[in-house]
Amino acid sequence: MESQHTDQQLPIGSLRIGLFTDTYAPQVNGVSISLQLISEGLKNRGHQVTIFAPRFPGYKDDQPNVMRLPSLKYLNNPPIYVAVLGSPRSTWSLTRKHFDVLHAHSPASVGLLAYLTASTKRLPLIYTYHTSITDYTHYIKFIGGTRVIKYAAGWFSSASTNLGDQIVVPSPKFQRLLLAQKVTRPINVIPNGIDLGIFKAVKNPGSLRNRLGIKSDAPILLTVGRMDPEKRLDFIVDAFEILSKRVPNAHLVFAGDGSSRKDLEEKVSGTNAKDRIHFLGMVNRAELPDILHDATVFLSASTTEVHPISVIEAIASGRPLVAVQDEAFEGMIDNDQNGYLTPLDLQVYSDTIADLLIDHEKLERFGKHSVMLSEKYSIEGQVKALEKLYLEAILQNWRGNFFERMITNNMNTMNKLPRRINRIIRTEIGKIMPRKKK
Numbered sequence: 001m002e003s004q005h006t007d008q009q010l011p012i013g014s015l016r017i018g019l020f021t022d023t024y025a026p027q028v029n030g031v032s033i034s035l036q037l038i039s040e041g042l043k044n045r046g047h048q049v050t051i052f053a054p055r056f057p058g059y060k061d062d063q064p065n066v067m068r069l070p071s072l073k074y075l076n077n078p079p080i081y082v083a084v085l086g087s088p089r090s091t092w093s094l095t096r097k098h099f100d101v102l103h104a105h106s107p108a109s110v111g112l113l114a115y116l117t118a119s120t121k122r123l124p125l126i127y128t129y130h131t132s133i134t135d136y137t138h139y140i141k142f143i144g145g146t147r148v149i150k151y152a153a154g155w156f157s158s159a160s161t162n163l164g165d166q167i168v169v170p171s172p173k174f175q176r177l178l179l180a181q182k183v184t185r186p187i188n189v190i191p192n193g194i195d196l197g198i199f200k201a202v203k204n205p206g207s208l209r210n211r212l213g214i215k216s217d218a219p220i221l222l223t224v225g226r227m228d229p230e231k232r233l234d235f236i237v238d239a240f241e242i243l244s245k246r247v248p249n250a251h252l253v254f255a256g257d258g259s260s261r262k263d264l265e266e267k268v269s270g271t272n273a274k275d276r277i278h279f280l281g282m283v284n285r286a287e288l289p290d291i292l293h294d295a296t297v298f299l300s301a302s303t304t305e306v307h308p309i310s311v312i313e314a315i316a317s318g319r320p321l322v323a324v325q326d327e328a329f330e331g332m333i334d335n336d337q338n339g340y341l342t343p344l345d346l347q348v349y350s351d352t353i354a355d356l357l358i359d360h361e362k363l364e365r366f367g368k369h370s371v372m373l374s375e376k377y378s379i380e381g382q383v384k385a386l387e388k389l390y391l392e393a394i395l396q397n398w399r400g401n402f403f404e405r406m407i408t409n410n411m412n413t414m415n416k417l418p419r420r421i422n423r424i425i426r427t428e429i430g431k432i433m434p435r436k437k438k
Contacts, residue, residue: 015047015390018099020114022082022106024053025061028256028282029226030309031105031130034192039065041193041383050097052110054083067094069110075259083109095120101390105130107160115163124393126386127164127185129174130306158183166393168386170307173327188389191331192307193382196374199289199316207287208253208294212278218249219357222295222319224288224310227258232301232324234260235346237267237277239301242350244273247357255280255291292317296363297356300324303344307332316374320366322353331373338369 019039023031039049043065051063054071056079061068071081085091095117103126104114111127118125158181161167167187169175175187206216214220221240227233233254240252252273254264261279268277283291292298298314298321305311305328314321315332321339323329333339340356342349356362 015100017047017049018102020052020104020110022108022110026059033309037379041379054081056081085113099123101394124165124397126166128168171328174306190385191377192309193377193379194312196316196378199313202290202293204290207290214251219296221252221297221299223299224255227256227261229260230304233264235301236299239346239350241271241273243354246354251276253278255283257282312377315370318367318371320363338366
């Protein structure tokens with residue numbers, strides 16, 4: 001394992017937090033971006049954060065708090081590596097490191113390591129459910145669509161989630177999903193957050209239009225994110241071809257990359273609107289606010305989203321939206337206020353976009369409402385909610401094991417905790433222990 005971890009003296013009240021993930025930089029997706037934002041937010045509040053992620057060959061982290069685990073390549077396009085837990089010796093050295101709380105962000109190999117570490121160290125384990133496993137079985141070749149695999153995926157989803165002491169979901173959609181899967185652990189809805197200020201401002205207005213040679217009066221429809229089958233980008237291309245007959249100067253822009261890009265480009269080459277459909281590939285996140293501000297409407301056709309960061313970024317940038325109906329957009333898209341949710345119907349979807357594009361007053365009004373809705377999705381709010389949950393989990397963990405720890409450790413272990421947690425625990429202990437009469 002590679003590590004630049006240092007056990008430094010922390011301020012009073014600081015927590016030592018371990019974040020475990022199967023996907024991280026240089027991969028670009030919602031989980032990776034969310035973890036980077038959470039890590040930075042926690043560090044800004046004085047906590048020590050160590051991220052455990054699979055090693056990505058040829059990539060060097062620019063942050064000193066990332067521990068890379070031995071890995072094997074799982075997919076080629078895009079390249080995805082999964083962690084190998086390593087020798088017992090390396091795993092044991094990991095479990096000896098001091099943490100106050102562990103937070104797993106995936107159920108696979110690194111998530112299992114988080115569970116083993118939490119069990120060994122008797123630490124509280126938080127688990128964030130980022131992805132509906134049952135929606136991604138198609139990545140298993142040949143048998144991914146079978147009933148047996150679907151059932152197994154549902155079982156694994158429930159079983160792996162129940163390993164956590166506290167569960168975090170980014171949206172009510174996934175809370176309902178986990179309850180239907182008979183998850184018994186406490187479920188906490190903590191929405192994803194971003195740095196809102198970055199997306200409210202624009203540094204280089206017109207940069208996307210200049211790059212693609214699009215006139216200032218031509219509407220731009222934009223999608224941002226992974227280009228994979230579950231995103232239904234082919235549906236957006238078909239809808240755009242219908243729409244282009246009503247709005248002949250409209251352009252469609254895809255920002256992102258993935259396994260579906262090649263097939264999508266081939267599909268586009270056979271359409272009458274091919275000259276007005278553009279592929280940007282992966283974009284630097286620093287450029288994303290400018291790209292969003294040049295767009296007229298943000299589009300989505302996926303029904304497998306959890307709480308998409310790309311949509312939060314779009315509303316923070318003041319973009320109206322048109323998306324296929326999905327519970328993941330609850331609270332992010334107010335129908336006929338900042339956008340529209342439509343059925344998975346090409347004609348309805350394309351007509352909805354076309355009607356919106358020709359109503360300039362509505363576009364402006366929708367954009368203002370989007371900005372207002374984005375205010376509840378700040379990274380500061382997300383980090384504070386997680387910090388509160390960490391403290392509650394730590395307290396619950398100590399309460400549950402108090403008498404056992406008192407017998408085996410004579411309470412000396414408490415002195416190793418951050419002072420703020422120590423005070424909270426001692427206060428709680430005072431509530432359940434009778435006072436001696438004078």
